[in-house]
Amino acid sequence: MARYQPGQRNCILMAAYRRYGLHTAVSSASSLYNYFAVSGRATSHFYIPADGSVEQYIDTKFRSTAHLNGNHDTITVETQDIGGPFPKWNTNGSDVPAWTKQQVEALAKLGAWLHRTHGIRLQLCPNSKPGSLGFAYHRQGIDPWRVSGGEFWSKARGKVCPGDRRVAQIPQIVNRSRQLVTGVAGGDTDVALTKADIPIIQEAVHGMKLGRSDNTGGLALQRVMTLPQRADVAGAILGAKYKEYVDEKGDGTRDMRTVADILFSTHANALQVKAQLAGLTEVLKTLATGQGLDADELVTRFGAKVDEVFREFVDEARVELVVDDTQG
Structure with missing residues (x-):
């Protein structure tokens, strides 16, 4: 989509892909x-002239030098x-003229490409x-x-x-x-789920649906996707398309984890807690026996208390799927 004109490179890899910065x-x-070819000048990844053509100077795997x-x-x-x-x-x-229609369309197409390629969110960035x-x-x-608390993207105070x-055109x-990504024209792309959507989602996730058996006429699970298709769905759910930002070390740094990373980490933590509870149970048995207490009763009461605390934790963490009954 862009004419690639490789110029001077910073050659430092991107740390993450969080923003699409418009200048x-x-x-x-x-x-x-020719301007960017002069050593020391701040260089952007792309340039879009009035006619909406797109020129690229830096591969998007590398950092530009335009955003400090x-x-x-x-x-x-x-x-x-x-x-x-x-x-x-x-x-x-500050009287910068508006972008041309061609520039607006090119900026939108580039934004859609960045979303598909690097996961840039299709939303307005609130601040720096x-x-x-x-x-x-x-x-x-x-x-x-x-x-x-915002980052400095330039030290030139008052630069508009x-x-x-042009800022007013960014929501457009x-x-x-x-629209280019989803096919939904304009507005917000968040749409309330209907009852009819739920089995479609279930089929997409599990690759199976409940239907009539050809042989008996009774209800049976029917495969609706091939194994490669199911693998693609699993990859989309668990892979790089779905990431969250976390401060895992508690030092202010923010790392990116896939859903699969989160699931594996949660499973490892659960196994660790299970091992710790098993160790505590053995300690309780030893202490109870030494004190002449009923070890089995003490362990049972301990297990019941652990279950109670766990249920409270699950209730607090529960996420409910709300279906809009008014829409079908």
Whole structure:
């Protein structure tokens, strides 16, 4: 989708893919290749001129140098704003003209590609705080717009990039990216589940459905997916498409884990707790015998208390699936 013009590289791998960072270039150029080719200049991954063509300078596995402290987890794009269809404006002020229709469409297509390829969230990024997700814009990390605790994405105080008109267009770009990914036109892509959706989800997850047997006419489980298809579904659920950010070490760093990682970690923790409970049970038996107490009764009471605490924990952690009965 982009014309690849490899230029100077930082050659430092991305640490994560959390944001899609939108910039305005203050440029009339149809290409920034020659500008970025000068050593020491901040370079973005992509550039989109007024006609909506896309030029790429850095492979997305590497960091750009356009987002300062956000370079490690932000894919960046610069955009033309002078000449051609753009009206004249004071480039020292905030009156940056709006993106052209072609630029809006190109930005949305690039955003959809970044979602499919790197998992960039199809949502507005709220601020420049570490770990924030979605479609971001440069001045979110620039004072005086930068929120307390936010990363610095530039030290040029007052830099308006990408300008008020372009910031106002970002929700349109997010919605268009969602449409390209989901096929749902506009608006939010969160749709309430109906009763009819539940068996469809069950079939997709398990690869089986309850139906009439061809031989007996009775109810029987019928396979609705091949084993490779079931493997694809399992991979989508457990693999890299589904990740969460965690501070596992408690030191402020945020790592990414797949759902499979979480399940294996939870299973390991459960086995550890089980071993600890078994050890405590043996200790209780030994102490009870030494004190002339009924060891079996003490162990039974101990087990009952553990079960009670566990049930309370499960109740607190329970997540319920709510079905909207008004929709079918």
